Amino acid sequence: MIYGMGAGPQPRPVSLRCRFCYDARMAITIHGAGCALMDYLYSNVDFTHDVVQGLLRRKPGDGGLTIGGLVFAEALERFAGRKIDAILESIVGSREANRENVGGPAIVSLIHTAQICEEADVRFFGAVGDDEAGRSLRAIAERTPLDVSRLAVRPGATAATYVLSDPDYADGHGERMFVNQLGVAADLSPEDLGPDFPRADIVQLGGTALVPRLHEAIPRLLREARAAGALTVVNTVYDFRAESSRPEERWTLGSDEAYPLVDLLIADAEEALRLSGCDDAAPAVSWFLGRGTGAAVVTNGPGPVAFGAGSGRFAECGVGSRPVFTEFAKREEVRSAGGDTTGCGDNFAGGLVAGVASQLASRGPGVRVDLDAALRLAIASGAFCLTHLGGTWLEEAAGEKAARVASIRGEYERIHGGRR
Ligand SMILES: Nc1ncnc2c1ncn2[C@@H]1O[C@H](COP(=O)(O)OP(=O)(O)OP(=O)(O)O)[C@@H](O)[C@H]1O
Ligand SMILES: [Mg+2]
Numbered sequence: 412m413i414y415g416m417g418a419g420p421q422p423r424p425v426s427l428r429c430r431f432c433y434d435a436r437m438a439i440t441i442h443g444a445g446c447a448l449m450d451y452l453y454s455n456v457d458f459t460h461d462v463v464q465g466l467l468r469r470k471p472g473d474g475g476l477t478i479g480g481l482v483f484a485e486a487l488e489r490f491a492g493r494k495i496d497a498i499l500e501s502i503v504g505s506r507e508a509n510r511e512n513v514g515g516p517a518i519v520s521l522i523h524t525a526q527i528c529e530e531a532d533v534r535f536f537g538a539v540g541d542d543e544a545g546r547s548l549r550a551i552a553e554r555t556p557l558d559v560s561r562l563a564v565r566p567g568a569t570a571a572t573y574v575l576s577d578p579d580y581a582d583g584h585g586e587r588m589f590v591n592q593l594g595v596a597a598d599l600s601p602e603d604l605g606p607d608f609p610r611a612d613i614v615q616l617g618g619t620a621l622v623p624r625l626h627e628a629i630p631r632l633l634r635e636a637r638a639a640g641a642l643t644v645v646n647t648v649y650d651f652r653a654e655s656s657r658p659e660e661r662w663t664l665g666s667d668e669a670y671p672l673v674d675l676l677i678a679d680a681e682e683a684l685r686l687s688g689c690d691d692a693a694p695a696v697s698w699f700l701g702r703g704t705g706a707a708v709v710t711n712g713p714g715p716v717a718f719g720a721g722s723g724r725f726a727e728c729g730v731g732s733r734p735v736f737t738e739f740a741k742r743e744e745v746r747s748a749g750g751d752t753t754g755c756g757d758n759f760a761g762g763l764v765a766g767v768a769s770q771l772a773s774r775g776p777g778v779r780v781d782l783d784a785a786l787r788l789a790i791a792s793g794a795f796c797l798t799h800l801g802g803t804w805l806e807e808a809a810g811e812k813a814a815r816v817a818s819i820r821g822e823y824e825r826i827h828g829g830r831r
Contacts, residue, residue: 437775439768441524442611442641444536444604444625444632445517446596446618446648447562448570449544450753450801451508458577458586462501466491472655476588478580481651484573484592495592499573512801513551514572516648516757517617519802523761523792525556526806527813530772531765534558534611536604537622540595544569554805563603568594570621591651596621601628609635612771615764617757618648620662629665633672642724642767642780645669646677646760650685661688671703674724675767677760680711692717696730706782708763708789710756713737716790718782726779733786736794736823745797754802755793762792762816783829791820 457463458478466487468475474490476482484495491498513519518535525533535557539545541564548569552559573590580586599622608614614636619626633643645664653662662685664670676699680692687698692709696719699707705723710716719730739745766785770778795816796802806812 437530437772439528439531439613439772439776440611441521441531441533441613441615441764441768442536442608443517443521443533443615443617444608444619444622445616446515446570446621447513447518447535447537447539447548448515448572448591448594448596448621449548450510450512450514450572450574452510452574452576453503453506454509454576454578456502456575456577458575458580458588460502463575466498466502476575476590478586478588481572481589481591481649483651484571484590485597487590495573495590499590502575508573510800511547513548513803514754514757514801515570515618515621516646516760517615517619518548518552518557519754519757520617520646520761520764521615522552522555522557522803523758523812524765524768525558526804527762527788527792527816528765528768528772529810529813531768532558534561536561536608538563538565538595538599538603540565540567540569542567542569544571551803551805555803556809561605561607565595568592570594570596591621593621593623597623600624601632604632608632609639609641611636611639611641612776613644613764613768614639614641615644615646617646617760619645620648620650620652623652627665630668630672631665633669637672642674642771643672644675644677644760644764644767645673646757647679647682647686649682653685662686667702670699673699674705675763676704676707677756677763678707678709679756680709680714683707683709693730693732700730706780708782708786710735710759710793712752712755713740716786718786720780720782724780725782728782733783733790734827735790736819736827738826739794739819739822740797748798748800750797751800752797753800755796757802758796759789759793763789765792787820787824788816791816791823794819794823 474486578585683695687695689695700721706720706725708718715732766788
């Protein structure tokens with residue numbers, strides 16, 4: 412079956428089985444909310460040009476552009492005294508972005524889960540603005556099996572990240588600058604998600620640090636999901652707001668009340684250290700488990716993944732680590748994609764949730780999930796993301812990505828085996 416542009420979520424062919432479960436099949440519903448945006452990449456921007464130089468920050472927190480860092484569009488507008496469109500035009504002229512794609516840890520991860528786990532009915536709850544970016548985001552999402560029927564349109568701008576890249580900067584090493592526009596995500600509230608949001612087998616909050624009102628409400632949203640019997644998942648994103656307003660303080664998931672309400676926490680190393688205050692991934696995993704989180708997984712790019720499960724919905728296992736598929740990263744199909752790691756973490760999270768969902772589907776919702784088995788699917792998913800530019804990969808036909816990821820998982824397991 413071919414996915415059609417703008418055709419809405421496509422039903423999957425009945426004959427296609429999930430590659431990751433073996434027994435009777437049960438539909439698992441997954442509801443997700445959090446960061447969904449459009450990524451726009453502008454390459455070959457000259458950072459030494461007067462216009463760019465005039466927009467660079469003079470002191471921390473003044474809202475100016477930061478080489479190698481991220482600034483919020485709203486802050487940059489105040490700094491420059493102009494709207495973001497005018498600022499971008501002064502930098503890149505009237506040219507279109509070299510690349511645009513759906514980004515954001517919630518939607519990218521949910522799309523991946525929907526693509527590789529046939530048992531999962533995956534629905535995204537959120538909003539886009541009434542602009543071109545919002546139409547593009549929906550059109551791309553509709554070419555995937557993700558259900559976006561609960562993606563509302565609100566007056567205002569769609570959340571977006573503008574990536575400016577200068578390959579010649581720093582003596583040819585290259586540098587990038589990021590501008591994030593919160594847009595309608597700035598005001599999205601828990602009420603906007605509606606009463607159905609907590610009613611699912613799995614409820615996932617992704618990258619809410621870029622959706623401030625949802626982030627503050629994490630404990631409440633998780634409590635409601637737990638009360639409705641859901642397995643709860645939180646996958647994090649770099650918390651630029653906390654970083655700029657309270658750089659010395661430990662980051663939070665709304666408050667520390669969130670931790671015992673999280674069944675599965677997924678963070679990259681930098682995020683995990685900032686949330687826990689620990690100085691390494693393994694102690695951070697122990698710290699999360701010590702606060703009552705069911706299972707925690709901390710990624711570290713090409714480095715090993717730290718993980719542990721203490722209680723609740725996951726079978727107990729000590730704190731351990733697993734190598735990622737570094738051998739895969741040396742392959743030609745990865746090299747020809749230019750080593751782009753955008754979205755690896757989001758696809759890793761989507762693979763982990765798919766692994767959890769497939770265990771619930773095949774072994775029943777009361778099963779205690781085998782975290783290490785789900786991790787192997789996550790690692791294969793992170794590796795597959797290295798083969799394409801950007802975090803969202805569109806299938807030509809349903810089941811295509813599931814087959815590719817299944818084969819990568821098989822190869823990984825042949826090299827790295829089971830639990831270590
Ligand atoms: N070079 C690599 N080789 C093999 N696997 C990789 C590599 N880089 C990333 N991955 C896979 O992706 C996972 C997540 O990567 P990483 O820790 O960089 O996430 P992240 O920082 O959240 O990324 P992003 O937020 O950009 O999506 C890793 O645990 C690994 O499984
Ligand atoms: Mg990430």
